[in-house]
Amino acid sequence: MKRIFLLLTFMLSFLQLKADEGMWLLTMIKRLNGVDLQKHGLKLTAEEIYSVNNSSLKDAIVQFGGGCTAEMVSKEGLLFTNHHCGYGNIAALSTPEKDHLTNGFWAMKRSEELPAKGLSVRFMVRMDDVSKRINDKLNNNMSGDERKNIIDAEFKAIQTENSENGKYTVVVKSFYNGNEFYYFVYQDFKDVRLVGTPPNALGKYGGDTDNWEWPRHTVDFSVFRVYADANGNPAEYAPGNVPMKPKHALPISLRGYKPGDFTMIVGFPGTTNRFLSSFGIEQMVTKDYPAWVEASKMAMDVMKKYMDKDQATKINYASQYASVANYWKNRQGTIDAVNKNGTIADKKKLEQTFQNWALLPENEAMYGSVLQEIKSNYSQISDRNVERNYSSQLQRNAKYISIAYQVGSLLKSYADQDEAGKAAMKPKVIAAIDRVYEKLNVKLEGEMLNSMVNLYQQRVNKNVGSQTLFAADAKTLSNVAFSSIFATKESAMNFVNNPDRLKIDADPLFKMANSFVEDQKLGGDKFAKIDEAFAKNSRIFLDGLRKSQPNTAFYPDANSTMRLTTGSITTLPERSDRNYAGIKQKDNYYTEINGMVAKHKVGDEEFELPQRFLDLVKKKDFGQYKDKKGFMPVNFLSNNDITGGNSGSPVLDGEGRLLGLAFDGNSEALSGDIIFDKKLQKTISVDVRMVLWTIEKYGNAGHLISEMTLVK
Incomplete structure (x- = not known):
């Protein structure tokens, strides 16, 4: 009875929460029956978001390579993710003679698609709560070893019960610092091939200078295809494999958005520590991250020294350097944000x-x-x-x-x-x-x-x-x-x-x-x-914290399991140290292609645009992808709650149609992994219309667009 009471309290408190905070397990949405979210603009039912027996939104979302998210956009296994998520695979497929990082790549037919060695994508089949089953065997008087042995035994039993003799991968995880437990059944596909990528000059436009900053003008996407055996089952790479048929592929919206429009993101956020003391x-911020920042900066300096001397080294170390640089700036930004925002005092x-x-x-x-x-x-x-x-x-x-x-x-x-x-x-x-x-x-x-x-x-x-x-x-x-x-x-x-x-x-x-x-x-x-x-x-602290605030919703920390976060299109206060390229504050929820050109600098590794891109922009041939207000969109802002691992996640409207791909947060709220700032924390995404325009006009790969369902 006590557990039922706590569950009802949890449900009621969720209904009072603003829609932009929290990374929620999909079964929690089903539990709530979508009541609160429908008020904010969600048109899908809980069953359309998460279903075990029928096609649902979850079936279009995959964990990409273990550290990012991707979404299926065609019934022929085509997926979108970020350019920086595919970066390591693109680099591995590149040579000085065929430099796909620098020049981009587009497969004009399926036989030209490049197998990405070691890359896999993971579909979630179902999940369930096993907290009672495990907690009934535990108590606070046990030693750490006793507790671990019981949990490990239960995890192993649950995995055996649900794997169907190895057909599925079963992962059991703890939540709320070990107070609850859920298991997840996955299916892993290991034949994934590169289909298309813009060049670095577009996919990494702005480089480290613009990383974690707004406004952004980055065309951060790449395109892959998932293959299966002749029966549609996961298989290692083989020339005879065929494109897999996902249970659901996202329709793509060309309708655009305006401030206040409902948005939701489904993905695999990596790690948060919102309950950290x-x-x-x-x-x-005083010891751990300063050590990380100093050590990673030294590693970057050594790599850069040799990358600048040799193109092969530049390609071979590009992925490692980008990853280290990303976290270097993130960790320093977190230190700055915590100190500036008074996080410790709060x-x-x-x-x-x-x-x-x-x-x-x-x-x-x-x-x-x-x-x-x-x-x-x-x-x-x-x-x-x-x-x-x-x-x-x-x-x-x-x-x-x-x-x-x-x-x-x-x-x-x-x-x-x-x-x-x-x-x-x-x-x-x-x-x-x-x-x-x-x-x-x-x-x-x-x-x-x-x-x-x-x-x-x-x-x-x-x-x-x-x-x-x-x-x-x-x-x-x-x-x-x-x-x-x-x-x-x-x-x-x-x-x-x-x-x-x-x-x-x-x-x-x-x-x-x-x-x-x-x-x-x-x-x-x-x-x-x-x-x-x-x-x-x-x-024990988190158990007590939850009990001490029965009217507060405590969503679980991110741990690389599928989550849904809701929010809306929004703006971010302007800063004197940023170039807004003529954007007025009322329009500071998007960037457009002319602003991208305005940042162009010949000879600048971070801001030099390809001549072909400049020529296309000059022609203004944006076709069906231009916004109804007249601009060609590049990036946009929403107040969804995301973290690392969400890169590549779909930003969806209330009907589950793709608006864009999440790729970054903002420096003002880099303390977001430990506290959600309702005023400052934003998600930066690449507009799907820019993705499609780049594929069709820049890449001359319009045949890929024909696979997709576009909603005009």
Whole structure:
């Protein structure tokens, strides 16, 4: 009965919430029967949004490559996502001779579509709540290991019960810091092919300068196609595969929008920490993120030095550089936004209200000291968290460490085989070496290793850091790497052809990599009890926070599961340091193509437009894609609640028709992962009409448009 009461309270509180805040599980919309959303402009029923037995909106939305979102736009498996989501795959398919990043690419027939190696898309089949099933077996008196073992066993059982002997991938996840549990059934398609992409000059227009800023003029999209076997089932790439037939493909609206129009976004947001304590936010912006910013900037500088010298290196490291640069600016922007917006002070007010409730006689035993415990946890793990940030950037960017560890382990196993075993294993070993060294710049990696280890030594507290890294001579590590078995593809292949187990064990880079990994494990063991206590305290705090505010809707933090967020077309207050290219404040909800041309700068890597694009704009041949007000739209603003992982998500109108593709947030609200700012937090999207115009007019790929359903 108590659970039913809490559910009703949750439902009623949701009805009072503004439509623009929250990333909601689709079953929550069904639970509410769409009552509140219909008031704001939603025309679809709950069943049309999420259905297990019938085609619904969810069937057109896919997780793209594990870190982005995409949407099906034709019954022939065609999908849209962001250019920056497809960036790594486009780069992998590029060479100096066929530079699809720089020049763009358009397949004029299906036989020209390029298989994207390693890329997959994930469709959600269904989901369900298993909170009661799991929580009935748990209690707060259990040790962390006892709790983990029970949860792991239940997760495994649920996966077995729903996978249909491997047909589906089943993922069980915790919500609300471990207070609730849901499972998700997915179907993964692994034959995905590049169909079209604009050149970098359009897809990344504005570069790092405009990243996270408004106004934007970025044509941030790419086009892929999903293939299946002859029976429509997922299959590895094969020339005989056929375009898969999605249960639902989004119709595309050419009607445009105006301020106040209803919008919704469905996608796979990655991670938010909206329930983070003031202590956690303070740790983040004063210690953790500054470490991330410094380390990522150093990695960017090393990459840029070599990318500017060589076109092949520029292509090969383009995706890594773009990813690091994106998070570098995001983390610094988060620090600035938290400080400017008074986020920590706001959290402290909320925590004081909670503490007043927690100290009531009926609550004190369970909740009275939990905030103080969390504060104590942070003081204990503060230096360790800083180490993790420097270490994560080192491991991500100094590839020689991961190469020595992973390839070294493989070569060690290979060397231990008898002759027959070596012969059987050799193709796998060669394939791994080809993959690892295919686009490696040896000099870049040597300097990266020196620089990142040197920074680690300078910034990390020795009491929590890797003793292996502290013992290394950072100035000469590149020499160690260059003399290693793992220096180059040639040296690794030389070992394959002349295997000697003793040489692996004696290799200085291999020994260093293994010792570093062992240091990381020991560090984890050292803080295991503190981490266990922190997890428990965080779970109890959120449980109490929800109970202390029965009239507040607590949507779950993002965790890469499908969510729906609703909002409307809106404006953003102007800033004196931004170029609005003549846009008046009342129209500051969109940008148009002439503003894009106004930013054009010859010779500027971020703002130089292709001559073909300039010629097309001059002709003003915008056809059916021009807005009824007379402008050719590029980007637009809404107040939907999104985060990383939502990139590529469809922005939909109330009838489920595609208006555009979400690709960014705004710098004024980069604290959005920890607090939603109702006044400042916006979503920046590329207008689908600009996408279609680019495909048809710039790419001469109008045959793709004929696959889609356009609503005029």
